[in-house]
Amino acid sequence: MFRLVPTYRSRHISRSLPSLQARCTLFSASASASENFLQHTSDGGSAQGIDFDGLFKSCNRVHGAKLLHALVVVSGKAQSVFFSGKLVNVYAYLGDVSFARRTFDHIPNKDVYTWNSMVSAYVRTGHFREAVDCFYRFFLTSGLQPDFYTFAPVLKACKNPLDGMRIHCVVLKFGFEWDVFVTASLVHMYTRFGAFSYARKLFDDMPVRDMGCWNAMISGYCQNGNAAEALDVLNEMRLEGVIMDPVTIVSILPICAQSDDILNGMLIHVYAIKRGLEFDLFVSNALINMYAKFVKLANAQKVFDNMVVRDVVSWNSIIAAYEQNDYPDRALALFYMQLTGISPDHLTLVSLSSIVAQLGGSRSAKSVHGFVMRRGWIQKDVISGNSVVDMYGKLGDINSARAVFDAQPVKDVVSWNTLITGYAQNGLASEAIEAFDLMQEYKEVAPNQATWVGILPAYSSVGALRQGMRVHGLSIKTSLYFDIFVGTCLIDMYGKCGELDDAMTFFYEVPKMNSVPWNAIISCLGIHGHAEKAIKLFRVMREEGVKPDHITFVSLLSACSHSGLVEEGQWCFNVMKEEYGIEPILKHYGCMVDMFGRAGLLEMAYNFIKNMPIKPDASVWGALLGACRIHGNVDLGAIASERLFEVDSENVGYYVLLSNIYANIQKWEGVDKVRTQARDMGLRKTPGWSSIEANNKVDIFYTGNQSHPKCEEIYKELRSLNAKMKSLGYVPDYSFVLQDVEDDEKEHILMSHSERLAIAFGVLNTPPKTPIRIFKNLRVCGDCHNATKYISKITEREIVVRDSNRFHHFIDGVCSCGDYW
């Protein structure tokens, strides 16, 4: 027997707005009726003549349900399956699983209806495992026959294919396979596990299909990333003369966005208008989301404005549309508008976290955090917790981010990715690596592409080539396709870890439709000192019609400045302004000044600064000061430092530069003056660190680090190296030490610089004659640069140092950068 029940329409209508309003008005009646009645019975009255039917129907809040429950108990009807079963169902409808469960447990002679209601209570509240177990208990212990209503909820609840197939067996055992509702649920269940051929077979074998079956098949394909098949079924459906209903439209619209098919999306919009579905709540919501994905914000806004009824999804969608397309202010304004009508849900707060992260403001962050916490969303919803972690991470408050992360009872792969990325983007590479290592101990979270994109930059910033390569291997194993973002991170990782050839190989493999991969390779070429090649690639990029952005030009200009290509640099600067209309920012000006300065064109650099349309900051004056040091120009150095200290008087690095300028021409009173000046300021010191990867482990050294386990050996090695260096003519340059101490103390301070600790560690812990690779987060200190030349000669090692600027290759006492450190 095939059962085809035309209940779809009627149910749809029953959930429409007027009926909800009816429920709302009835609620107060129900609550007060129950209250009056309880009053009545406690005064000694009887339970006769109560309209239970009406009360059950009108009960739409948990408060009302509890009064009703009390009413059932005092009327002596608690033993009746009929009444208790109804109570279970009311609690299920209201989503109060614990009361449903308590009521259910007290019913001695449960019927199918009661079991069905209990299962759906679990499903509604997201207790999927419990729902499936409850179904098994029903099937194995109750001895009752399942009915038409039994299977759909439990099929929705099952989260693994094994349960799905077991339930399928039960369906077959009781002969329900020809029920359209049950089969539609089976179809959808199989698509959820990617068992498309199973699903398709069931679907094809159906002798009669209603709208729900078509939609189950189509949405099954849509939600599981099978767009082409979804469209095939859609066509088949049209050929059979079945027309799309709102559910079909709502399933197919996200597919249009996914497959970048705006034409199809707009055709469906037109179709919806023609069929009078334009104002359907779900259809409108889906349209807003689709237009947002295509960055057609005006269209999205128009759909939103035209809506007659808006629910929380509508508001969330329009807010997210603005938030995700860089209009946080507009999104925030809409959020305040929403507050006056509909109360926000957890997804509203996800958008709000991102808005706060974009707009900044630690106080707003705390309020968002508090709001989410008070509602218990961090405890019961991973996404809410993740978005708060992300917000703190983006605002740079990584400690708060970590605290929220630690408080999350359930962590999924996104939680870990958010934490790792938060560390990496706040410059805390070793913390990011630690978090990634910890993540791998939890076997149930499998890293994905976002994980690789989070961790690879951390490895490239500390130069952990071996571990980066391991992640490269893992990413190949776990990814089904070659991802452009991972590809770009691999370019960056190999390039910054010194393997330029591998970086180039990856560059040729990734799709290059936007500037991101180009920027990565251009910047790698630049730090390797290959400015000509960088410019050549830039020309190719232009020929291929890829639009460069301001990062492209920062990379190009810094490449030119490191290689002394002044004319090419000026050409780039002009192309940027004139051809691409990109207004230069301070970084570009800094690169230009650095470029002129290094090339010895100090006057030109100074004039360039004087002609800047925006106020130069410390980095620009710092570039000039650095150039004055290289070329020993004391007068301009004095001007530059004066201007520099007007905008930033706390950065110790600049005092070091100035003192070095004076020391180079033996103006010791100048050195003393700078030293005093520096001491009188409250100096801010960016902690310098250097890292080295040896034996598959990254060791990080901070300047003067005494806590490393191999500390004693390292200092012993450094003392012995120091003696050998001196015999070859090394003279420590004390002008790099600003502390006012005795000379031998200064020598010790120089020796304790992080880069030297790392090099000594490398000498001790890698096989003789193998190259030593060091990474330093700041510029290499001038004395260390000099010392490294001697060390490379003494130890007969190639030493590669990458600092915040570029690579320095030390071979046999010579550095590839000349002495432009």
Added chain:
DNA sequence: ATAGGGTTAG
């Protein structure tokens, strides 16, 4: 009395 397929996400 109860049931399937639908929109938003870090």
